Amino acid sequence: MNSIPSSEVLIIGAGPAGLMLANILGMYGRSVTVLEARDELIDYPRGVGLDDESLRTIQTVGLVDTVLPHTAPQHIMRLVNGSGKTIMINNPQTREFGWDRKHAFIQPEVDKALYAGLAQYPNINVHFGHLVEDVIEDAAGVTAIARVTNADGTETEHRFSAQYLVGCEGGKSPTRKRMGVSFEGDSPSTRWLVVDVDNDPLGTPNVFLGADPKRPYVSIGLPHAVRRWEFMLHDHEDESVVTSKEWVAEMLKDHVPDPHNLSYIRRRVFTHHGRVAGSFRKGRQLIAGDAAHLMPVWMGQGWNSGMRDATNLGWKLTSVLTGTAGEDILDTYTSERKDHAKAMVDLSMTLGSVIKITNPLAVAARDAASSVLNLFPSAKSYFSDMRFKPMPRYTAGVLADPTTQASGTAAAKLTSKLIPVKTANRKVSPVGVQFPQPRVNSQLDENLLLDDVIGNWWTVLVWGNDPKDVLPAHSIKALEALGAKLVALVPETQREWAQEHMSEDVLVLGDHTGAVKKWFDERPTPMIFLRPDRFVAGACLHQHGPATLQAILDSMGSAADHSPSKAQDSALAV
Template identity: 30%
Template sequence: MAEMSAEVVDVIVVGCGPVGAIAANYLGLQGLRTLVIERDLSTFSIPRAFSCDDEAQRNFQAAGLEGELAVDLWPCKDMQYIDGAKRVLGTVPIHELDFGLSHPALSFFNQPQLEGVLRKGLERFPHAELRLGHELVSFTQDADFVTTQIQDRRTGRSREVRARYLLGCDGSHSTVRALMGVKMMGTSYEEPWIAISGTTSVPEPDFTYYVCDPQRPGFVTRCVYNEVRMDFLLQENERTEIMERQEVVEKLLAPFVDPKKVQLQRASVFTFQAKVAERWRDRRVFLLGDAAHVMPPFAGQGLCSGIRDAMNLSWKLALVSRGAAGDALLDTYERERHPHAVDMIKTTIALGKVLLARNRVVAFLRNALLKVLFQIPRTRRFMRNYEFKPKAFLSHGLIAGGQRRKGNVAEGDYFPQPQVALADGKVARLDDVSGRGFTVFTSADAPDTVRKSAEALAREVGGVWLRILPAERASEARAGDVVDSSGKLQAWFVQYQADAAILRPDRYVYGASQGAGIEQLREELRRFIHLPTAARAEEAPSRALLPSSA
């Protein structure tokens, strides 16, 4: 039975897993009236995703929830490649890696805890609402709205809700994607895996292993809250109903932890896919996370990729909703995110082929080669620094010139985030100083004409202008200056021979320039952003959600 009154919001988010929840938090921070619907009545109690990289942690910081999440993140210390006898083939000292983002290179978490923090974060916004036990039944679109039918699964009653935009964050079996008529393109892998999670009664020492054993390839780690996670590839003759039995699971645990000290939470067999949706947008409807792309788990990038989607799209929706940008800006979402997602899928497949060799001879040669590679300085650096991981940069989209040029160019680069000092001596991460909108940086010795243009541009986009001073000139710092104590920002400007840089809200570089070049960047940006009307993200919305009768 449908109710007659229609509700109107800015954005409907379908699905409140980690991707949907963080997208809703970003939208809440932007002041958009946001309705999140989730078919389940509570968070899924069994952990699934369990790792995030430094970029994802920077994006948690952007959601304003870093403090709440800090206790739920467990930085990885070392990652070791081991053979079937637990002999170490090579070690990656994860805790020593610094990729310039002021966050650990790899951290583990408990997904139910993470989802709980993200959902609680929505309580900060009177203009955002989460409705549990509700699911999307259908939607239609016109020139101005998406009109949805949303059903309360407890009562069976449905209600019409209209929104300017609809985000499908509802996972690999996405209802939104199905209603769009969009197919997933790629490969399904038939090899079964068993995923095991549990908690130990006493704290275990830190360990994270890639198990390079042709008999039982896998990944094993100790996580946050004494949790252990293990994924193992099954043999062809091993049946699901047998392998999920407790006594069999305990045998899999035994080489790494005492099974008697483990309280099992999950032991389930699964297969994985490497697929991408054939399109991510249909006018006012968008796909994010697993609804848009799924990948093997070997690089731990599935959730991280979904968080990148949410970060990329949210600020663009806000600008367009405020009339500060045209609809064409939203086309850059897929244009920017699709290539990186595809590259990440290709990397995880290649990594899997290396780590999951089943042939004994091939595995023996692989293990011998790994030991050698970790002894040679250049290849050790390649392995240690994860140089095989696709770099975060934009090749096309909202960047100067519309596409990244070849060579040593700044546009599309992912800007570093070091610790900086302020005029009063306080120390903070750069993003906490620059805010959530556009940021215009100038170097310490940029000419007055450049500084004036940068300051004017920052005002026009409702952003922030910051001058970067080297550590030896800290005494000159005043309001609007940051002291680059680490030298990383100075090095960035030297690398790109620039004295000004424009950062997008998602911390990608729109463009960098020297001298009068900032005026060209400014004029190019004006074609996309209607600068005088751009409101600050921190402004409160003028309207709140209509009361829910559900």
């Protein structure tokens, strides 16, 4: 038995969620050990859709330039009926978060980029061929017992200790089972055949969801000249038969001029699952990615949901490890992520049920309804702009209510009777949602994405004013202890003046497009407390700033007020 030097966090599973979480923790200077049962990363295609939210996280950890070559932006989806008629188009145009909303991608290549990114962090160690068979947890931490098969066939037991363990081992997660939490949902019996080929014989980009009652299908153009098809299988069709070249060629005869001359990457049968764990944390063990939720492929949200988990959890683990937050902040990982994961599962299941309709009368009704809806611009844009996709909105967690300044909660609407609120264009609160990523000018450069300028930790954004002029000294001291960056956003015409007259340690950014001013014009919240994951923890008028900040700190169980020297040391690490 070998004992390895301890680390702060153990991650089990070198899949996308585990790799991204390791990158985030590495970026914050934390020590991490990743244990993977396989001898190498999975090298066959799986996920094919990458959202703007995920790309924003990839941008944060500095890997966007290595990931983009394996993506195709503006991935348009067309839902077509059995006659090949388009009944719905999904083509969102927004770049709200700094990137196109939808990208196709080659998962093995992007996962490799995430793995390669870990090499820059000396405190991150990845061990392949380590099968974790048991975990011992006590008040001080966790110990994972892993079995390693040596080159000569003998086996060795290795023990790895850490303060926390995160299971990212997929849908059959042993960590989730050890935690004893439920995994509720459905696993429909419907099977699908997935076929990936090189040298795309069609060459058309984008996605076609074939709602054909005879046999629903999917056809997807991917980067690197890869084409994917998926076909729904009938109950009587045997797996050993449907994966043969002859059977696949028969399936593809209506899709490809010559289905017998293809370069196959894989032919594989799979079943969709729609499940969410009852809790994402128990004690010192947590779960992320498919270990926490499984969802059908229709919305392309499995990989992206794992990225959201890592983005939410990474800064919270860092906050606990550095003393800027109490351990209870880890419970907000479940309260913030579970409901959205379930919403994505439910939407994916619903879309799948629309595509899989085989009853002729139901098919006719669906196609007729879509034709009518397409006559109405508002209904048509609802689908085209992807507004049916539930965006994350946190109502309980690391938040402060924008009206009452209550800690740990945030109503979706502003209800204050103050004139600035009553007269605002939008009464929907920005608290609990992701802040947009506009382009701005700084003293050093122009037309920069916001996140590249403000860094990767807490930020206070104030429109048109110096944060130090509108917050009292005790609030500034608490923000310094938290390691927060103070930012003034001003019209580009005022940037030079602001740089001369505002505090030296306040970052001044110029709004040269007008997008930032428009955002603040429509919302009576000129002060934003931005979390490291780019979600808004608090938004308020200036005079509510101190109370809002204190509510946020209370929701973190923050140690910042009580141990400023420790928190300031922590800020240096991030």
